[in-house]
Amino acid sequence: MAGIALLGAGIFARHEHLPAILASPNLLSLKAVYSRSQTSSVALADALPADGPKPDIYYDSPSEPGRGLADLLKRDDIVAVDVALPILAQPEVIKAALKAGKHVLSEKPVAADVKGARELIKWYETELPAEKKPLWGVAENFRFMKSLVFAGEEVKRIGGRVVSFKLEKFGWVAEDNKYFNTQWRKVPDYQGGFLLDGGVHFVAALRYLLGASGQELSKVAAYTALLEERLQPLDTIHGVASTKQGVNGSIVLSFGTEFKNGTDLEIITTNGTVSWSPTEVKTVTKEGESKKEFEYSSGVGEEVAVFARAIKAGTGKVDGLQTPEEAFKDLEVLEGLLESGSGGAKVKEISV
Incomplete structure (x- = not known):
């Protein structure tokens, strides 16, 4: 031990x-x-x-x-x-x-x-x-969630050419939220606030499923906003992204929407669609629709x-999903979205 x-x-x-x-x-x-x-x-x-x-x-x-x-x-x-x-x-x-x-x-x-x-x-x-x-x-930890791992397997199973993707994460950080009431999160001295601390998880999930289909993000552009004043400095991103392989998709992350909550991450191919949330994976192909539910587990x-x-x-090596380089790519995508938002949706290049 x-x-x-x-x-x-x-x-x-x-x-x-x-x-x-x-x-x-x-x-x-x-x-x-x-x-x-x-x-x-x-x-x-x-x-x-x-x-x-x-x-x-x-x-x-x-x-x-x-x-x-x-x-x-x-x-x-x-x-x-x-x-x-x-x-x-x-x-x-x-x-x-x-x-x-x-x-x-x-x-x-x-x-x-x-x-x-x-x-x-x-x-x-x-x-x-x-x-x-x-x-x-x-x-x-999102890269080790059973539901996301299964979704990755489904993306590989259905195959086909990727034609688009979508990430939507809506949520609400209430005043009595245990994480909000951590002082360093309540008054963040780092970029993005909850968009960095929490949003990087969902970028990692998107990259994981895109990776299962042979795609890697290369460009992003976004608008950013602060919907809830206490969630400084920003709480919402509406963005678009392209992969190195030329596939386009959308990225929406918000922690300031009180009356909308949930996660929907989709990979759309010529053979079907795989949709992921932490507790459910839905696959749609020409054969029909299948759904698998999961008890929530953080990974x-x-x-x-x-x-x-x-x-x-x-x-002398860590698992490939835990390398600093892999985490760097998550951060680079999120920072690209934040910087694009501050620059009026200017396109930001992501190293691949």
């Missing part, structure tokens, strides 16, 4: 990452938890089952000898860290952990913007010893287990 530490005590760390680590007892052993404040770190440890592991607690506020993040990273029995911290705090911690020789699974997005992501990936590729480079995977359990298996395999 690989000794692991969970870095971060926020909602997603408590509700998703912590149970995912505990659900992989044959692969992972929780050795420590860390949060910037002692209060939140203790609360995270207290959330563990009474009969579960008793990890050591680390924090940097208040400062206490032997209790900081630097002390945690010195431990030989911790070979990996799961980083689920606020977006702007992630890169520095990722670097510190990698320099300490720890394998890192870090939450999406890979960084707050393309510039920072490119610099971080270049640093990882060039500044660490090649012979003993720790693994670095980026946790985009975090699967992604943590996949990362743990990569550590155990010892090949």
Whole structure:
């Protein structure tokens, strides 16, 4: 088993990452938890089952000898860290952990913007010893959702030439939403607000299904808007996109529509259409329509287990769905949409 530490005590760390680590007892052993404040770190440890592991607690506020993040990273029995911290705090911690020789699974997005992501990936590729480079995977849990994986299989099964695609995500972030009431999300110091923090998931899902049909996004253009004043700086994107292979489609993302909620992602080919939402996949072909329903699952359990298996395999590679480069493409598409919106729907090129 690989000794692991969970870095971060926020909602997603408590509700998703912590149970995912505990659900992989044959692969992972929780050795420590860390949060910037002692209060939140203790609360995270207290959330563990009474009969579960008793990890050591680390924090940097208040400062206490032997209790900081630097002390945690010195431990030989911790070979990996799961980083689920606020977006702007992630890169520095990722670097510190990698320099300490720890394998890192870090939450999406890979960084707050393309510039920072490119610099971080270049640093990882060039500044660490090649012979003993720790693994670095980026946790985009949508790529491991059972419903999305099945939808990808359906896209491959029906085949045909892709003629169009559509992504529509409408939602409403209420004032009492647990994520909205996280201070760093409520007053974001990064581009896009919820469009970055939440929207990147849906871009990843679109790219996953386009990839199943041999397509890769290459151009985007969009208009952006703020429909709900408290969801600064923006909450809505209406965009169009083209693939490298010349297929056109549409992208709509909104977290500010109180009376419309839901996800509809479609890949349309000459042989049929596959429509995905987190709990349902519908396939339409000339033979008729089929539908498969899924109980909602975030995919975090699967992604943590996949990362743990990569550590155990010892090949020096993470799963292809967890590479920083893959997460970079998600971020680049989303940033392209945001920048296009600020520039009056100017077309933005996406590297492929």
